Amino acid sequence: MARRPTRVPGVITMAGNFYSVRCGDCENEQIVFGKASTEVACAVCGTTLARPTGGKAEIEHEIVETVESR
Ligand SMILES: [Zn+2]
Numbered sequence: 026m027a028r029r030p031t032r033v034p035g036v037i038t039m040a041g042n043f044y045s046v047r048c049g050d051c052e053n054e055q056i057v058f059g060k061a062s063t064e065v066a067c068a069v070c071g072t073t074l075a076r077p078t079g080g081k082a083e084i085e086h087e088i089v090e091t092v093e094s095r
Pocket residue numbers: 048049050051052053067068069070071072
């Protein structure tokens with residue numbers, strides 16, 4: 026039985042950090058900037074991982090890790 030990571034429910038709005046996001050469609054993990062100003066698409070399947078909303082990005086998939094900016 027595979028251990029399931031904790032799922033992050035709903036859409037979370039964040040800014041200022043980088044996030045390791047797991048694509049819900051193909052499970053590719055990709056780093057997304059929390060202030061992305063353009064839509065970020067999964068490099069593997071092209072699903073939108075994050076979209077810009079007035080300076081912050083809404084990340085619509087599971088966040089597996091937060092990478093704080095310094
Ligand atoms: Zn994908």
